[in-house]
Amino acid sequence: xxxxHIKKGASKHSAYNxxxxxxxxxxxxxxxxxVENEPGVLAxxxxxxxxxxxxxxxxxxxxxxxxxxxxxxxxxxTGTPQVIEQIKAQLGRIVPVHEVTDLTVAGPFxxxxxxxxxxxxxxxxxxxxxxxxxxxxxxxxxxTLSSFxxxxxxxxxxxxxxxxxxxxxxxTKIARTGVAALLRGE
Amino acid sequence: MTRExxxxxxxxxxxxxxxxxxxFGYPGGAVLPIYDEIFLQNDIRxxxxxxxxxxxxxxxxxxxxxGKPGVVLVTSGPGATNAVTGLTDALLDSIxxxxxxxxxxxxxxxxxxxxxxxTVGITRPCTKHNWLVKDTxxxxxxIHEAFHVATSGRPGPVLxxxxxxxxxxxxxxxxPKPTASHYQPAVKGDMEEIxxxxxxxxxxxxxxxxxxxxxxxxGPAASQLLRELVExxxxxxxxxxxxxxxxxxxxxxxxxxxxxxxxxxxNMAMHGCDLMINIGARFDDRITGRIDAFSPKxxxxxxxxxxxSINKVIKADIPIVGDVAHVLExxxxxxxxxxxxxxxxxxxxxxxxxxxxxxxxxxxxxxSETTIKPQYALExxxxxxxxxxxxxxxxxxxxxxxxAQYLGFEDPNRWMTSGGLGTMGYGxxxxxxxxxxxxxxxxxxxxxxxxxxxxxQEMGTATQYRLPVKQFILNNERLGMVRQWQELLHGERYSxxxxxxxxxxxxxxxAFGAKGILCKDPKDLDDAIMEMxxxxxxxxxxxxxxxxxxxxxxxxxxxxxxxxxLGDAETQGVIQSGGAVLV
Numbered sequence: 001x002x003x004x005h006i007k008k009g010a011s012k013h014s015a016y017n018x019x020x021x022x023x024x025x026x027x028x029x030x031x032x033x034x035v036e037n038e039p040g041v042l043a044x045x046x047x048x049x050x051x052x053x054x055x056x057x058x059x060x061x062x063x064x065x066x067x068x069x070x071x072x073x074x075x076x077x078t079g080t081p082q083v084i085e086q087i088k089a090q091l092g093r094i095v096p097v098h099e100v101t102d103l104t105v106a107g108p109f110x111x112x113x114x115x116x117x118x119x120x121x122x123x124x125x126x127x128x129x130x131x132x133x134x135x136x137x138x139x140x141x142x143x144t145l146s147s148f149x150x151x152x153x154x155x156x157x158x159x160x161x162x163x164x165x166x167x168x169x170x171x172t173k174i175a176r177t178g179v180a181a182l183l184r185g186e
Numbered sequence: 187m188t189r190e191x192x193x194x195x196x197x198x199x200x201x202x203x204x205x206x207x208x209x210f211g212y213p214g215g216a217v218l219p220i221y222d223e224i225f226l227q228n229d230i231r232x233x234x235x236x237x238x239x240x241x242x243x244x245x246x247x248x249x250x251x252x253g254k255p256g257v258v259l260v261t262s263g264p265g266a267t268n269a270v271t272g273l274t275d276a277l278l279d280s281i282x283x284x285x286x287x288x289x290x291x292x293x294x295x296x297x298x299x300x301x302x303x304x305t306v307g308i309t310r311p312c313t314k315h316n317w318l319v320k321d322t323x324x325x326x327x328x329i330h331e332a333f334h335v336a337t338s339g340r341p342g343p344v345l346x347x348x349x350x351x352x353x354x355x356x357x358x359x360x361x362p363k364p365t366a367s368h369y370q371p372a373v374k375g376d377m378e379e380i381x382x383x384x385x386x387x388x389x390x391x392x393x394x395x396x397x398x399x400x401x402x403x404x405g406p407a408a409s410q411l412l413r414e415l416v417e418x419x420x421x422x423x424x425x426x427x428x429x430x431x432x433x434x435x436x437x438x439x440x441x442x443x444x445x446x447x448x449x450x451x452x453n454m455a456m457h458g459c460d461l462m463i464n465i466g467a468r469f470d471d472r473i474t475g476r477i478d479a480f481s482p483k484x485x486x487x488x489x490x491x492x493x494x495s496i497n498k499v500i501k502a503d504i505p506i507v508g509d510v511a512h513v514l515e516x517x518x519x520x521x522x523x524x525x526x527x528x529x530x531x532x533x534x535x536x537x538x539x540x541x542x543x544x545x546x547x548x549x550x551x552x553x554s555e556t557t558i559k560p561q562y563a564l565e566x567x568x569x570x571x572x573x574x575x576x577x578x579x580x581x582x583x584x585x586x587x588x589x590a591q592y593l594g595f596e597d598p599n600r601w602m603t604s605g606g607l608g609t610m611g612y613g614x615x616x617x618x619x620x621x622x623x624x625x626x627x628x629x630x631x632x633x634x635x636x637x638x639x640x641x642x643q644e645m646g647t648a649t650q651y652r653l654p655v656k657q658f659i660l661n662n663e664r665l666g667m668v669r670q671w672q673e674l675l676h677g678e679r680y681s682x683x684x685x686x687x688x689x690x691x692x693x694x695x696x697a698f699g700a701k702g703i704l705c706k707d708p709k710d711l712d713d714a715i716m717e718m719x720x721x722x723x724x725x726x727x728x729x730x731x732x733x734x735x736x737x738x739x740x741x742x743x744x745x746x747x748x749x750x751x752l753g754d755a756e757t758q759g760v761i762q763s764g765g766a767v768l769v
Contacts, residue, residue: 005527036368039318040307040318042312043307043310044310047310047311051311064470082497085499086494086498089493089494089498090494090498092493092494093340093370093492093493093494094315095335096315097316097317098368
């Protein structure tokens, strides 16, 4: 290394270090992808993940610029650092992709998910469900004498926690939107 | 300058405006309006193939030998699905193609109509990009965009699916606009990284250039700049299968091809180097062998136009994203401005080491006076065609590796082979595509008999268009490479790896209206090759060769570059169970 006078910081200059360097540590990354909203664009993104064996933990998509016909896809994925780098590079190759941002790397970001949760029960359990919903600032969006549907927004782990608490109180169905996320600040 | 016309006419007009002179295709119900327009004009030549796979490989041969995109026109359903292998082949080898497919009319899409297939769905993973055009007004801009995407950045195949009603309907034609697309990959490399690479070049004791198909794809200027850099630095250079010809095989610094069946000196130089400069190659598994033992002591620079190639397999210490020609130009500029320094002392020692490796003569083989050794056949082919205006295509297998080892390529775009996908049946149609582009050149498809049979129907195309392609078949009556692996890995149990009931190739040639030549005696070989070369028309040359010859050198699966096998004596029990699962 010294013979070449290259200062590469932590880089080990050897393929021997490839595996340890790109260790088996699984990292969770939230990546947003700005795409042209044309037919098949979501299939391209999903097909990339399936075809190359990457994980999708969560995926949301909607058109965010109606005049420019641009959609924002927010995908939460887990993988080794090397896999995460590959995912971003591979996403960047897709022709209708305009921009790929790894929020986990780019800085602090806000991450929100919406869930609607059906809880069926009567008596004490029903009262307790309503009390917990209040603590979580969940809204009641539908009610019968024996059921509620709650609407809840928050980070995915908040929704997980709410669902865990509701399960013994009669949670029967849950629908989640997946994560939408943006960088904090300007 | 916009004009009203039908979609079908628009397609032909767009192709003309894109400078297309040749289309490889096969008609069918869903493209009849386009074929009608082709009938009514004389600017674009249509080559009728015998199978849609052949059309795509022919277009690949055309593209690879000219540097221009290849164009294919096929019908819906089976026309499109037959093109899938060719599209995948072009994707893996980064060959620019524009494939036009017919589709059932828009109002029938999704109804399981006759010859309907979800073409954009099927071809999404095997194209760089594809489009279904539902509006005639969008047709011309989409085709122009298709040419732009196929040829910009890392080249690749694209597909435009055109429903039949869109071909019949009238719309407004729009000519190409230079800045219409948002897709504009960067071509200039990062200056800081380039300076870092130049600093490494100045001090390296054991450097090696490792070049690939990216140099060819970048264009003739890239090969020219590469030659200048190699000559000026005196560094040794090796290349992947896809990059042969970028640096001349007769050049003093040439080490030969590297990789699984690469030359000993090339692989040993890769293993022992302290600076590896990867130019337009992608650390394919045929190149690296065992990853964790790949060139353990080197700093690795990687120049590639595709950011996803960097750090995909091997960690790059000096990553440079950019077009090869642009980056090489900057490297030369910076290196010259800093005084053209290299480590002369280190290089002299390194050259001595390389000369020692060369002296092993890894391509030597046991000659025979009674049977034609495949290596001998290629040595003679090389000797008798050297210096001619020659283009070589190949099929896939042992003959392909021998061709890469024993034939010398002096210029880029002269060598067409299926590298990434390894498509048997590539060579015959590719040779046709090359010959169409270069009517007066000598075009030879070096083939094995098994691969050759996979697309032999294209001999009809060769005869129809009087394309004097030479099909040089090394016939060992075996699937040679499969047989070799079964010998090394599967206890010599040759499961289904022999070619039984082979046709009489001479009669087959005559049936196609071509000339057939049979040769089985080494003493007759030169005369027979000359007879092939002198014949003004397509030839099938049936060269009966040694049946059980193995291809060496070989890096067995799961082994490192310095664990090469050089001959049969070393092959017993070399591939352990861990390597056996690799392909």
